[in-house]
Amino acid sequence: MGADIAVAHATTPFISVYPWSAGFGTKYTNPATLPAGTGFSVAFSPSGTDIAVAHGTTPFISAYPWSAGFGTKYTNPATLPAGTGSVVAFSPSGTDIAVAHGITPFISAYPWSAGFGTKYTNPATLPAGTGYSVAFSPSGTDIAVGHGTTPFISAYPWSAGFGTKYTNPATLPVGTGNSVAFFSSGTDIAVAHASTPRISAYPWSAGFGTKYTNPATLPAGTGYSVAFSPSGTDIAVAHVTTPYISAYPWSAGFGTKYTNPATLPAGTGNSVAFSSSGTDIAVAHATTPFISAYPWSAGFGTKYTNPATLPAGTGWGVAFSPSPPSVVRHELLMGIG
Numbered sequence: 161m162g163a164d165i166a167v168a169h170a171t172t173p174f175i176s177v178y179p180w181s182a183g184f185g186t187k188y189t190n191p192a193t194l195p196a197g198t199g200f201s202v203a204f205s206p207s208g209t210d211i212a213v214a215h216g217t218t219p220f221i222s223a224y225p226w227s228a229g230f231g232t233k234y235t236n237p238a239t240l241p242a243g244t245g246s247v248v249a250f251s252p253s254g255t256d257i258a259v260a261h262g263i264t265p266f267i268s269a270y271p272w273s274a275g276f277g278t279k280y281t282n283p284a285t286l287p288a289g290t291g292y293s294v295a296f297s298p299s300g301t302d303i304a305v306g307h308g309t310t311p312f313i314s315a316y317p318w319s320a321g322f323g324t325k326y327t328n329p330a331t332l333p334v335g336t337g338n339s340v341a342f343f344s345s346g347t348d349i350a351v352a353h354a355s356t357p358r359i360s361a362y363p364w365s366a367g368f369g370t371k372y373t374n375p376a377t378l379p380a381g382t383g384y385s386v387a388f389s390p391s392g393t394d395i396a397v398a399h400v401t402t403p404y405i406s407a408y409p410w411s412a413g414f415g416t417k418y419t420n421p422a423t424l425p426a427g428t429g430n431s432v433a434f435s436s437s438g439t440d441i442a443v444a445h446a447t448t449p450f451i452s453a454y455p456w457s458a459g460f461g462t463k464y465t466n467p468a469t470l471p472a473g474t475g476w477g478v479a480f481s482p483s484p485p486s487v488v489r490h491e492l493l494m495g496i497g
Contacts, residue, residue, distance in 0.1 A: 163180045163436070163437075163480060163481050164179055164180055164188075164204075164208075164228070164480070164481040165177070165178050165180040165184065165435075165442060165453070165478065165480050165481070166202040166204070166479050166480075166481070167202070167444055167471045167475050167477070167478050168199030168201055168202040168213055168214070168444070168476050168477035168478075169198070169199055169471040169472055169474060169475050169476060170198045170473030170475075172194060172472060173190040173191070173194050173195075173472065174194055174197065174198060174215060174472075175190075175195055175199045175202060175213050176190075176470075176471045176472070177211070177230075178467055179228070180435070180480065182439075182440070182455070182464070183453075183465060184466070184468070186468065186469075187469040188228070188229045188230070189229060189230070190230070191222075191233060192230070192233070193222070193232075194222075195215040196216075196219065196222070197215045197216035197217030198216040198217075198476065199213050199215050199476060199477065200244070200245060200246055200247070200476045200477055201213070201214040201245070201246060201247040201248050201431070201476065201477035202214075202478070202479045203248045203249055203250055204250075204479055204480075204482060205226075205250045205254045206250060206251075206253070206254045207254055208226065208481045208482040209227065210223060210226055210250075210272075211224050211226040211230070211481075212248045212250070212257060213245075213248065214241075214247055214260075214261075214477075215245050216244050216245070218240060219236040220243065220244060220245035220259065221236075221240070221241055221245050221248060221259050222234075222236075223257070223275075223276070225274070226481070234274070234276065236276070237268075237270055237276035238276070238278065239268070239278075242261055242263040242264060242265065242266075242268070243261045243262030243263030243290075244261060245259050245260075246260045246261055246262065246290070246292045246293065247259070247292065247293045247477075248260075248294075249294050249295055250272065250296075251272075251300045252296060252297075252300045253300050255272055256269060256270065256300075256318075256320070257269065257272040257276070258270075258294045258296070258303060259294070260287075260291030260293055260294040260305055260306070260307075261290075262290050263290075264286060265282040265283070265287075266286055266291035266305070267282075267283065267286075267287055267294060267305050268280075268282075269303070269322070271320070280320070280321045280322065281321060281322070282322070283314075283316055283322035283325060284322070284324065284325070285324075285325040286314075287305045287307040287314045288307055288308075288309040288310060288311065288314070289307045289308035290308035290309075291306070291308075292306050292307060292336060292338050292339070293305065293306035293307075293337060293340045294306075295340045295341055296318065296342075297342045297346045297364070298342055298346040300318065301317060301318055301319065302316065302317060302318055302342075302346075302364075303315065303316050303322070304316075304342070305337075306333075306336075306337025306338055306339055306340040306351055306352075306353075307337055308336045311328040311329070311332045311333075312332060312333040312335065312336060312337035312351070313329065313332070313333055313337045313351050314328075315367075315368070317366070326366070326367045326368065327367060327368070329360075329362055329368035329371060330368070330371070331360070331371040332360075333360045334354070334355040334356065334357065334360070335353045335354030336353060336354040337351050337352075337353050338352050338353060338384045338385070339384060339386045339431075340352075341386045341388055342364065343364070343388050343392050344389070344391065344392040345392055346364065347363060347365065347412075348363055348364055348372075348388075348410075348412065349368070350362075350386045350388070351386065352379075352383030352384060352385055352397055352398075353382075353383055354383075355382075357374040357375070357379075358379040358381065358382060358383040358397070358399060359374075359383050359397050360372075360374075361413075372412070372413045372414065373413060373414070374414070375406075375408055375414035375417060376417070377406070377417040378406075379397045379399040379406045380399060380400075380401040380402065380406070381401030381428075382399060382400040383397050383398070383399045384398050384399060384400070384428070384429060384430050384431070385397070385431040386398075386432070387432050387433055387434055388410065388434075389410075389456070390434060390435075390436055390437070390438040392410065393409060393411070393458075394407060394409055394418075394434075394458070395410040395414070396408075396432045396434070396441060397432070398432040398444075398445075399429055400428050400429075401428075403420040403421070403424045404425040404427065404429035404445060405424070405429045405443050407441070407459075407460070409458070418458070418460065419459060421452075421454055421460035422460070422462065422463070423462075424452075425443045425445040425452040426446075426447040426452070427445045427446030427447030428445060428446040428447075429443050429444075429445050430446065430474070430475060430476050430477070431475070431476060431477045431478045432444075432478070433478045434456065435456075436481075436482050438456065439456055439457065440453060440456055440464075440480070441453065441454050441456040441460070442454075443478070444471075444475030444476060444478040445474075446474050446475070447474075448470060449466040449467070449470045449471075450470055450471040450475035451466075451467065451470070451471055451478060452466075
């Protein structure tokens with residue numbers, strides 16, 4: 161199985177997927193049963209054999225077998241997410257799936273085995289407000305939710321269910337937690353959020369450490385998505401306001417911001433993802449062509465040619481599939497309740 165890239169977007173078919181080999185191949189055929197409404201997030205399972213889309217209309221989550229194309233849609237979960245599906249994530253083992261969504265309990269999680277199991281019990285302490293993002297730690301022993309009301313980030317131990325909520329960080333993110341990501345080794349956590357400094361990062365060790373110093377050059381506008389590179393040596397933030405994407409070296413803190421790409425994303429950066437090899441980076445954004453991708457090597461290379469068949473409408477989410485073993489081994493969403 162080769163690598164693929166998927167874009168969740170605002171207009172039918174709501175999901176577009178392409179083969180990826182240092183550039184976009186010919187778009188795969190749409191799924192026979194489309195997601196119901198705007199696609200806000202997309203994720204491949206760690207094995208690359210399944211794909212899930214969080215979207216704007218009930219059932220709010222749709223999942224499919226994946227093998228260089230969509231299989232027959234899996235049966236909806238028996239207990240649906242409550243409200244707009246903002247972000248979907250698989251656990252690193254591929255045995256669980258979680259959806260951040262618009263109505264209490266704001267996060268729903270399920271066992272996953274080629275389909276949804278019985279929904280896990282809600283956390284005892286719910287996220288405070290609309291769930292905008294969710295991420296599992298690389299070890300799979302923790303789960304974090306970015307949300308719309310202070311403290312803007314909630315994190316829990318994870319062991320086939322939610323443990324007791326960790327203490328909030330001493331210095332909270334400033335504004336809605338639109339995206340959350342763990343460092344590749346699990347020793348750091350970052351939150352893209354609505355107000356300056358627009359990105360906050362912390363050491364992580366079964367709880368939040370003291371917030372890292374802000375980057376010297378802040379993202380220019382609300383942070384909608386954050387991603388660490390697979391090697392953990394870089395961090396990228398998709399945001400409102402040109403240049404729409406900001407990237408920095410990472411070594412237990414932010415280095416000097418990399419030069420902007422020569423060809424910027426066209427409009428608000430809603431989601432950013434690194435390929436699993438770490439050699440490419442992609443940004444889903446608000447204006448045509450709705451997706452922009454670049455080679456990555458401690459900085460942006462020359463933008464790849466746009467896909468021949470563009471995503472249909474605003475790009476809200478982007479994800480690369482795991483690369484095949486011979487080669488190598490996710491925001492967001494604004495103002496939706």
